[in-house]
Amino acid sequence: MNLLSAISKLIAIEFKKSRHKHSLLLLVIAVVLNYFYLFHGNAPxxxxxYNVFYAIPLINTLILSVLMAVLASQSVDMEHKGNMWNLLPTLESRASVYLGKLLYGFIHLVLFCLLQMGMVILMGSRLGYEGNIPFSLIGTTFTAELVSGMIVYQLQCLLSLLFPSQFAALSIGFGGTLTGLFLAYVSTKAWTPWSVLLSLSPIGMDYQRATRSMTLFLRQLTPLEILTALVYLFGIFLLGLYLFTKTEQGALSIGTGRQKASKSVHSGLPVELIKLKRNPIWIPFLLIPLxxxxxxxxxxxxxxxxxxNTWEDLWTxxxxxxxxFFLSPLVGILCSLLWRMEHQDSNWNLILTVTTPEKLVKDKWMTAVLLSSVCILWIALIYLFTGKIILRLPGEVPELFWIRMLGAAVCLAAVSAVQSMLSMIFRSFAVPISLAFVGSIAGLWLTVKGAYYAVPYSMLIYGMGSSSITGELNVPVLLASCCFYVLAALTCSIIFLKKTDVRTHV
Known part of the structure; x- marks a missing residue:
């Protein structure tokens, strides 16, 4: 009884901690994204x-995984500040703290699933879908999302515990989400924790290559698929419970050990690069494109x-x-990391005693532009190496490819400016990253509608040519739009810095 009382109290505390972190708004945004993917413009x-319940695992392998990663990061990040990991056990048991965080995530997950299934029933009835409402499919999909969502949430809590910098935990989460999404087009087996939702899908698909026709059918889950999901669920739970209850602050944290000191404080590197010197920031920029x-x-x-067997199809x-989906959030992770130090303690006001708002904003933006440009170069090198050395594709690389790469670098400069501004305004590490993800999905819709210039995220999709490397590319409009967003974001950032101190935006 005491344990239940402690857990309920900790759940209430978790919700109080998240009051200004817009977690419920993130649920609503996730449901809205589901609506646009499942129903907007789709004729019954x-x-x-069957189409709806086949599509739900596909889209939520992406959306639900990102949502759970953001919620877990928000929940665990606060305990890394100060001596909270050692202070909390003086008030409640470590097991209670851990279970409280899991129930906090579970409540959000249940709310998301209820909103989503309510929307599915409402839209299916309103659009006149043939047949009765398939409550059996609703129940199976609801359960599958609860199981897979909790697997990802527990895993992200564990990563957030091991990595005090949420940059690392979220980068691994995004890499896993990307892997799970790609594996959906190769196999429906749960090769990773992020692939569980697809393996539990109640609807299967039969594709006939000869006629290029697709047929959906009701499938029965196999005992192996159910067992694999349960092994992930309880295995990660027990591992997390062990580490949360047996770990003192810093005992298992990766990247917090003693480091060799720099030879001189007055390094030749720019200040923002010096701050990143001990951060393994190159890992996600290397692995996520790979x-x-x-x-x-x-x-x-x-x-x-x-x-x-062409260069064009390989690029696609x-x-x-x-x-x-992933380049903009990757830049969002970088920008959140660049502003993280300023959001801690009184660093926001302290840093402005030794530099100007203009220089601070410019340095952070230029650092993000430098690293994102290196990422574009890495993507190009992978593409060329694969096509020429591994696959030995016939013909030459399309001439437009090089313009696409330059356009992508310019578009990422605009994305970096906007994400830097968001990371400066929002103290939460994860919120600007989730906004980048939402912006990417909105950008896809705008690009399809022809309004690629509307937001930086749509310009990146258009400029990079991910759907067609030889498609239309209006360079003057692209450059003008990027310049506008860079100047607007940097100007707003400087004005915000001049008018705001740490006390007025807590």
Whole structure:
């Protein structure tokens, strides 16, 4: 009874801690994104209900995984500040703290699933879907999302415990999400924790290559699929419980050990690069582009009956999801990391005693531009190496590819300016990253509608040419739009810095 009382009290505390972190707004945004993917512009047919419940695991392997990663980061990050990991056990048991965090995530997950299924029932009835409401599919999908969502949430809590810098935990989470999404086009087996939702899908798909037709059918979950999901769920839970209850602050934290001191404080490096010197920031910028390249190349070689053996189709396979969904959040992670030190203690006011708002904003933006440009160069090198050395594709690389790469670098400069501004305004590490993810999905919709210039995220999708490297590219409009967003974001950032101190925006 005492444990239940302690857990309920800790759940209330978790919600109080998240009052200004917009967690409920994130749930609403996730449901809205589900609506646009499942229903907006989709005409109903005979298999309308099957189409919806086949699409839900696909879209939520992306959306739900990111949502759980952001919620876990917000929940655990506060305990890394000060001596909270050692202070809390003097008030409640470590097991209670851990269970309180899990129930906090579980409540958010249940709310999301209820809102989502309510929307599915409402829209299916309103659009006149053929047949009765499939409550069995609703129940199966609801349960699958609860199980897979908690697997990802527990895993992200564990990563956030091990890595005091949420940059590392979120980077791993995004890399895992990207892997799970790509594996959906190769296999429905739960090869990773992020693939569990797809493995529990109640609807299967039969694709006939000869006729290029797709048929959806009701499938029964196998005992192995259910067992694999339960092993992930309880295995990660027990591992997390052990580490949360047995770990003193800093005992297991990765990257917090003793480091060799720099030879001189007055380094020749710019200040923002010095602050990143001990951060393994190169890891996500190296691995996240590499993951879709490897899986995309495999998919390219295995689907030569559908794809052509050309440079254009290889680029589509390697860069589609990377350019549309993950490059902008990756820059968002970097910008949140760059502003993290200013949001701690009284550093916000202290830093302005030794520099000007203009220089601070400019340095952070230029650092983000430098690293994002290196990332674009890395993406290009992977593409060229794969095509020329591994696959030995015929012909030459499309001439427009080089313009696309320059355009992508310019667009990332605009994204960096906007994300730097958001990371400065929001003290939460994870909120600006989730906004970058939402912006990427909105950008995809705007690009499809032809309004690629509307937001920086849509300009990146258009400029990078992830869906078609040889498609239309209006360079003057792209450059003008990027310049506008860079100047607007930097100007707003400088004005905000001049008018705001740490006390007025807590």
């Amino acid at each position: 047919d005979r298999q309308a209900w 993951i879709p390249a490897v899986i995309g190349t495999f998919n390219f070689t295995q689907n030569q009956g559908i794809l052509q 396979q390697q860069s589609l999801f990377l350019g549309i």
